[in-house]
Amino acid sequence: MSASGLIIWLIIGGIAGWLAGNIVKGGGFGLVGNIVVGIVGAFVGGWLFDLVGISTGMGIVGSILGATVGAVVLLFVIGLVRRV
Numbered sequence: 001m002s003a004s005g006l007i008i009w010l011i012i013g014g015i016a017g018w019l020a021g022n023i024v025k026g027g028g029f030g031l032v033g034n035i036v037v038g039i040v041g042a043f044v045g046g047w048l049f050d051l052v053g054i055s056t057g058m059g060i061v062g063s064i065l066g067a068t069v070g071a072v073v074l075l076f077v078i079g080l081v082r083r084v
Contacts, residue, residue, distance in 0.1 A: 012063050013038030019064075020071030024079070037071050045070025 001009075017034030020041060029037060045066040049056060056062035 008060075009039065010035055012060065012067055013042065015064050016041055016067030016071050019068045020075055023068075023072050024075040037074065038067050041069075041071025041074050042067035043070065044074050048073065 013035040014031065015034075015038065017029065017036065017038030020037060021029050021034060042063070045056075045068070048070060049066055056066040
């Protein structure tokens with residue numbers, strides 16, 4: 001992976017994590033937390049969208065959308081596990 005590819009991953013992860021934090025809990029998790037939640041969310045969102053046959057496109061907006069949906073699902077599941 002090139003340096004520019006890594007930077008794009010970090011930016012998309014940060015944006016997706018921040019958006020998911022605002023949707024689920026009403027706030028972000030700091031820069032590093034947002035990036036981690038966003039990157040893990042990208043994997044979850046990609047897996048979920050592939051499972052149901054939905055394509056978000058190849059652009060940055062599609063990547064942010066997929067990562068955000070995955071991050072929201074991830075945070076929702078973590079919230080459920082914490083309550084149990």
